[in-house]
Amino acid sequence: MTEEQGDGLTIAVFEGTTHQRYWIFTQERLAELRAEANETACADVNEWTNKLRRAGSEEQQPDVVLGPSPGKKARTECEESGVQVDCITLQEEQIIQDYYLEGVFSLSNKLKLPANVETTAITFYKRFYLYCSAMDYHPKDIMFTVLWVACKVEHYPSRYINAQKVVLNENSREFSFDAPAFADHGNIPIEHLLRLEQVLLQVLKYHLMVHHPFRPLRGFLEMWTKRSDSMKLADDVKSKIEEKATKLLRDWMKSDILLILHPSEIALCALRHTCAKAKMEAAFDMFLKDAIGSSAESVGRVYEAIEGNLAAHKQRLKGEQLKTEATRINAKLQGCSNPEKERSHPQFALLEEIKRKEREAAKEAKNLRIAQEQREQEMRLLGIDGGR
Template identity: 25%
Template sequence: MSADYWASSQRHHWQFTRESLAKARAQVNENERASGTLVNDVENNRQMKIYFHILIRQLGRQLNLRQRVMATAEVYCSRFFTRVSIYEVNIYMIVATCVYVACKTEEYPQHIRTVTSEARNVWPDFVTHDPTKIAECEFYLIEELDSYLIVYHPYRSLMQLTQAMTKYNPQLTLVMEELQNTWSMINDSYATDLLLLHPPHIIAATCLYMIMVLKSPLIRPSKPPDSVKARIELFAAFLGNSGIDLERIVENVQEMISLYMRWENFNETKYKNGFVKLLFGLSRE
């Protein structure tokens, strides 16, 4: 599945284990500790992922970007902050730069002045009028990413899986609402570390599992319970025969459930104020 992924820089250079990701962040923490700014604990990192997710989508909407472009920008941002502390940089400039570079990578180019202007419209206190600042950040970003910019996403894997499911048994064909919900859940997964930890098809299968098993009875209320149960059993058989690592799926389901629980309690304004104080020494209360 997604054959090109297996030979990609994503797999060979930017796929972490949980242990190696924790080690990378520990090094960032060590740098923060040396500078007296250490607050980058596990829970704080999870909250930051949600905040960056929101920021990228704010700018993406301003620029009318495709979802894939925003997803690539989010991967760049996630990778960058495994090496660089949020307290070393202007995070809003980094987010704008990730979006700008992602537009070029995904062949949806935006003029640097346009990105600068729209970023300033969204975050007027944090982004200057000067487009050369994004140009400078671009070199910094690409250097930290080791110039590996091609990203493989779960969207293609989702389409491959749905085709395979229909071929396996027509009863597994997704209705439009199921497909849309799975796509939306993949979008949400970028607010986690999943794409740093797993191949794209694992994430696609995780989101399919959550829709097919956990939400399908809600999406198909007119179907008798026995019919829904039989379909879930068919899907379980499909997964069992697919060779996909089921333990990873179970682990990722828990991660996604935890994400939604955190999201319910996430206070964007509070977090923005925290960044203002930490990065610029200002108070917005």
């Protein structure tokens, strides 16, 4: 969606989009959603663990129907006779997700992806783990999946389409846009990459348009350079400010601000912060008031919210500490992953086989029912009594 501004600039319309209606939250709501995802995953893991334990004790074969996943309304407490699995905590969820979020940035740098593709992937990653847990789907697999889908959504890989399959390595800076090449690099079987793509789309409710702060950032700078008064921005200064503000925005994307604030608000805050560093705060405030009709105080209030979010983010583990804790949690995940969803679980293949047989049985039953109905209809047309 776009609309024309009076000066001829075209900007993205944010109000009324799926991004604005469904993916902007308060900080408190984000915490609630993540807690619910962890609680539901713990309930599901405990239910499935006890189902599999009971199935094993009764020496049931893969033909047995274990039933569907318990779902969101599953009880968090198991039966008294059931096994309590040592699930990962909400804090551990945050650590393992942060670790692989850094992996999204790292792989994006390796591929030399533009800021819009990188930010779309990061946004998809954060949205996904509002409703799912690392116990459901391992963040390493989701890391590759969000990059794969973001590249397609942003139409970026068209310039890299190559008939030859290119597997990324230390000396490679491009990739061919085909699922096998991407799956090989991520060490993900192609069927699982495509399966996770569908899972991701469902969790995102097929809301794939992400509004980034980079576009309004460029729009505001373009407006500033087109001013006719003495406060207009010189082109060389504009380039330096844009470069520094873009770098600042990329750092901010590691926090939750894109799930909380309007992209234009984020862009204005990044501009003001960058201009303040360059001793141009007064000039920016003048432009802000005259050209946009906003005040430094209103932008300052938004920046306070950003600072609060960034301060909380800075308290999280970084570097070697993050890596050490992520290694420990990865080991713990081996004993508490969801066997119905997470492919690393030893029973995942068994349950996939059960579901495959159930689908085939349902399809066969449907075909038999259709055939029976067709026979009965033919007999009625011929005037034959099926009961004789």
